[in-house]
Amino acid sequence: MTLPAPEVSSELQSHLLSRYRRIRAETESLADPLSAEDMQLQSMPDASPTKWHLAHTSWFFETFILRNTLPGYRVFSPGYHEIFNSYYNSLGQPFSRPQRGLLSRPSVDEIFEYRRAVDQAMSRLLDCGAVNEVLQGLVVLGLNHEQQHQELLLTDIKHALSINPALPAYQEASGDEEERAEAAPLRWIEVEGGIHSIGSEGEEFSFDNEGPSHRQLLPAFRIASRLVTNGEFREFIDDGGYHQPRLWLSDGWAWVNENRAQHPLYWREREGEWYQFTLAGLTPLVDSEPAHHLNFFEADAFATWAGHRLPTEFEWEVAAYQLRTPDQLATANLLEKRNWRPLASRGESQLLGDTWEWTSSAYRPYPGFRASADAVGEYNGKFMCNQMVLRGGSCITPSDHIRISYRNFFYPHQSWQFSGVRLAGDVL
Structure with missing residues (x-):
């Protein structure tokens, strides 16, 4: 006999509702600078329109929670089930991802109406009904899923705006960024070899791909104290880095030739000067800031050119735990700072925030990983x-979405995410 899941305390239930409202409001605040025309744009198959992100995150709560949990709930629109399903094939055939931008209807206004209806139903569920641990887990998963789409919303609209010859800004930076003449000097940090614990211990929320926690034997290694900068990557370009096949993996060299790649995705050269397109528009390239929007091939080629390598994900995690500080999240350059771009290191490690860091590790399951048998098991x-x-x-x-054990993953050729490079090497 299966026992019912324990109910959470009223204090936890109230906190869950408050967090739900805050995260849902944040998504809409990120869409505020955009027009209805902006929200319709889909600039490539890997990206999605803003209005699709707004709807899909609501679909997630409706599909996995409200339809099964709230008595008497009626779906907002049956047709939404197909067009806002991302990749959950066990729930039916999703609408073609590359064609999401062709869906002029439902309108942006109708999608915001959909969000309001889902929010009202979720508020009834979380405010009036009893919440057990299973429901709590699904809501927390849905909120972390929404935060993933907050990041995707911004990277996708950045790519769309970059195609416009006028290079319009999404929004002016409102953070406390400072222009810095130089990045902090790069130092090498040695980490002792041994058997290390890897993965989430399950004490707080984590995605299923972050576990199970397991032991990993690592030789001694060293890792750079900060991210590779624009200036350092410019030296790679000036030295003919995109023209030297021996620096590149075979698939990477094929990518270079197929795309005639000469520089990172959003770099622009005008009258001998380098600029980069940012969410705040076209700005002069700042040499001290971290190089970003690099794909795995570019990251690996740079590391080879520099005489080093990329860290494995296990090395990265061990080093991150070793270098973490009590105020790491407070000082990190994350979404809440509204800087809209990576900033130069003042001496901090930059292990959280600024750019996602490519590792040399293939995205594979940890020992003992098993995806759940239900539709949510298709998540990772x-x-x-x-x-x-x-x-x-x-x-x-x-800031409340990231953690050291978090495993993001992309295909090697993809660069429209904020992805950069940290060097590593062996200790001989």
Whole structure:
């Protein structure tokens, strides 16, 4: 006999409702600077329109929680089930991802009406009904899922705006960024070899791909004290880095030739000067700031050119725990700072925030990993093929969403996310 899940305390239930409202409001605040025309844009198959992100995150709560949990709940619109399903094939055939931008209807106004209806139903559920640990877990998963889409919303609209010849800004930076003449000097930090614990211990929320916690034997290694800068990457370009096949993996060299790659995604050269497109518009390239929007091939080629390598995800995690500080999240350059771009290191490690960091590790399951048998089990496990792991979060990752054990993953050729490089090496 299966026993019912224990109920959470009224204090935890109230906190859950408050967090739900805060995160949902944050998503809409990120959409505020955009027009209805902006929200319709889909600039490539990997990206999605802003209005699709707004709807899909609501679909998640409706599909996995409200339809099964709130008595008498009626779905907002049956047709939404197909067009706002992302990749949950066990729930039916999703609408074609590359064609999301062709859906002019429902309108932006109708999608915001959908969000309000879902929010009202979720408020009734969390405010009036009893919440057990299973429901709490689903809500927390849904909120972390929404925070992932907050980041995707920004990277996707950045790519869309970058295609416009006028290079319009999403929004002016409102953070406390400072222009810095130089980045902090790069230092090498040695980490002793041995058997280390890897993965989430399950004490707080984590995605299923962050566990189970397991032991990993690592030789001694060293890791850079900060991210690679624009100036350092510019030296790679000036030295003909994009023209030297021996620096590149075979698939990477094929990517260089197929795309005629000469520089990172958002770099622009005008009259001999380098600029970069940011969420705040086109700005002069700042040499001291971290290089970003690099794909795995570019990150690996740079590391080879520099005479080093990328860290494994296990090395990265061990080093991150060793270097963490009590105020790490408060000082990190994350979404709440509204800087909209990575900033130069003042001497901090930058292990959380600024840019996601490519590792040399393939995205594979940890020993003992099993995806759940229900539809939610499609969340991560089925993507454990042909992708590479990134760690650390970026300047547009929410501060209560990132943690050291977090495993992000993308295909090696993808660069529209805020992805950068930290060097590593062996201790001989």
